[in-house]
Amino acid sequence: QVQLVESGGGLVQAGGSLRLSCAASGRTFSRYPMSWFRQAPGKEREFVAAINWNGGSTYYADSVKGRFTISRDNAKNTVYLQMNSLKPEDTAVYYCAERRLYSISYHPGEYDSWGQGTQVTVSS
Numbered sequence: 001q002v003q004l005v006e007s008g009g010g011l012v013q014a015g016g017s018l019r020l021s022c023a024a025s026g027r028t029f030s031r032y033p034m035s036w037f038r039q040a041p042g043k044e045r046e047f048v049a050a051i052n053w054n055g056g057s058t059y060y061a062d063s064v065k066g067r068f069t070i071s072r073d074n075a076k077n078t079v080y081l082q083m084n085s086l087k088p089e090d091t092a093v094y095y096c097a098e099r100r101l102y103s104i105s106y107h108p109g110e111y112d113s114w115g116q117g118t119q120v121t122v123s124s
Helices: none
Strands: 004-007 010-013 018-024 034-039 046-051 058-060 068-073 078-083 092-098 118-123
Touching (some): 004 092, 018 034, 018 092, 018 118, 034 078, 046 068, 046 078
Antiparallel strands (some): 004 018, 018 078, 034 092, 046 058, 068 078, 092 118
16 A cells, blocks of 8 residues: 655745645555645545656646646656645645556545645635
């Protein structure tokens, strides 16, 4: 079972930037897609971004397209989420997740492993 540990969250003003990291343990990291989800208080967990096994394909929710960039470094077993032009509505706990299939999914129920989450708060 892979273990995922997120970091990089914090408090930032609207218009600012943050870079989240997700470090994975385990030997299977480079085989599978990785995704970021987020969950705001009182809301369901929602898809943010995904990246295929080699970084050649990326996918984004419409709400973050053009502002967020997902990337990965398989040599470091790490996936990143660069978040620019942050808005107060981006405030949430951000989670990385692994799905042990080769296809991307936008549904959190189809993921096998999750990190503990990192809080991102954007003030207006």
